[in-house]
Amino acid sequence: MIYKTLSVSDEGGIGIITMNRPTLMNALNAQMRAEITHAVRDLGARMRVLVLTGEGRAFCSGQDLGDGASVDDLDLGRILREEYEPMLRAIQDCPVPVISAVNGAAAGAGANLALAADVVIATQSAVFLQAFTRIGLIPDAGGTYWLPRLVGFARAMGQALFAEPVSADKAAEMGLIWASIPDDQFADEWKKRATQLAKGPTLAYGAVKRALRESLVNDLDAQLDTEARLQGEMGATRDFREGVMAFLEKRPAKFEGR
Template structure:
């Protein structure tokens, strides 16, 4: 069931997956503490649901997420604000949670993704974007450092030179350029973005969920492992994957020349 229109994060159950929608369209879905809490609760609820095997994250209205709502971060006259507390309390746990979910996450960027909103999108497993969407590392405009994992993910996605340009110049990047640079998976025309995102989430929800999680673990570890460590990790993860019911089902379906019926269970 969809959440009420006043909810800060709408949660909608679909067959095999959930749609989580950031819902402050009048503020381009900029984050407040309350919206962080709502998203945390929605993620908890999805993980507790054994029938949920994928997530689709998007934003209501004309934007995905404009990052932090700065009206919550004003200091009094002559008083500084400790932004590190915001990261410790909200953004860092959110990014860690997304990277550690037991299911794949599709992000549909339906408009501007700025600041922490851009890096929230890039923390997801597969990012789709509307052709009109833009990505903006807005932090330098405020004298700040990219956060929500931005300084980690950008060099790995687009390389050192492009990451520095995006961070230091704080210029918007068109979705088609983001796709060409390998920052996101695919661009779609605005009118079909959500249809394509739903199609992808529904597909992932029928796949071997435990195996997909192990693939993600291996790819994440490869960022810092040398080849020997990565080969050892592949060995260990493959051993775990081979003990899952989905592996047995995949082999049986291949030999019997039929579509597999994966259940998503771990070993």
């Protein structure tokens, strides 16, 4: 696929997806949503880690309100079901870790696109903004799902109602994201983390994702069953055997992702 709204690259098992509409702060139009969905599915089947980031001064400013139909003719329910849901599910179901490298403002659906990833690393000058009530809407693109699970009901409600920006430092402090990194160290940090994951036990990372996501709906008995099932699968991998041998031989493990 030839991408018109993204830049896509492969750096040693790291698939980097860069939203590339910088003059519009990487606002999400229909084409970009389709391209992100395709890129995540394609690279997720071939790479060992994915990174989603933005070109320019913003990560993503959310829905492109100038895309397509007029406000009176917009069918937001259809757009969410047919365009946003496949994109978000592609990220959630990706078999390898997905990092959001938030290089600037992440607003509206752009904030929730970032939160769909497994790990969110933000530059210190970035902000997260649930901007929806500013235009008479509710948080979407998974926002009402991520927020209360990440930061608790009270903070989720405050972010949704007041639509005030949350700094990267504050987001890290409240558990909304993994880390806030000084701007001059940001690129080095997310690349270091991506490289770490790309060299790790890929199948185990996929199992971690499944186990933690299932824990959100399982009771204890069901989750213990999930752990036993997934651990049984991991115990049959080459990476497990290599990890044990490396431990016994007191050397770094050389994982192959299988």
